Amino acid sequence: MKIGKVTLTDADSGEVMKELAITDMVRSVFKDHRMCTVARTEENTFVLAIENPKSTGRNTLNQMHLTEESLLALTNSIFLYYMHNGIDINQKMKDLIDSDTIDYEYNNE
Numbered sequence: 001m002k003i004g005k006v007t008l009t010d011a012d013s014g015e016v017m018k019e020l021a022i023t024d025m026v027r028s029v030f031k032d033h034r035m036c037t038v039a040r041t042e043e044n045t046f047v048l049a050i051e052n053p054k055s056t057g058r059n060t061l062n063q064m065h066l067t068e069e070s071l072l073a074l075t076n077s078i079f080l081y082y083m084h085n086g087i088d089i090n091q092k093m094k095d096l097i098d099s100d101t102i103d104y105e106y107n108n109e
Contacts, residue, residue: 003021003022003023003024003025003039003107003108004021004022005019005020005021005022006019006020006022006039006041006047006065007019008020008065020041020042020043020045020047021041021042022039022040022041022042022047023040023041023042023108024039024040024106024107024108025037025038025039025040025106025107025108026038026104026105026106027104027105027107028103028104029103029104032053032056033053034050034051034052034053034056035049035050035051036048036049036050036051037049037050037051044068045065045066045067045068046064046065046066046067046068046071047063047064047065047066048063048064048066048071049061049062049063049064050062050063
């Protein structure tokens with residue numbers, strides 16, 4: 001059983017390029033009602049999404065479609081950024097989970 005599908009479109013034309021089944025995913029909801037999703041597709045690529053309420057003034061939806069290598073490179077770059085700024089990212093993540101996450105779910109096929 002598949003969880004759902006994501007539709008990939010051309011950024012310029014809006015033309016549908018393909019649909020991919022989601023095989024597993026994690027979705028977290030935060031106190032400000034921001035929802036973050038990491039989903040693996042049937043092609044072993046990842047779709048990242050951040051959904052913000054309109055009231056925040058931020059983009060309501062930001063998405064990325066990445067290979068596993070690009071996902072890991074991005075994650076590594078984030079860790080390097082914090083490390084070079086003397087910030088303990090492990091503590092930041094613990095604080096975020098302990099104080100800001102109100103719900104999360106994990107689904108797989």
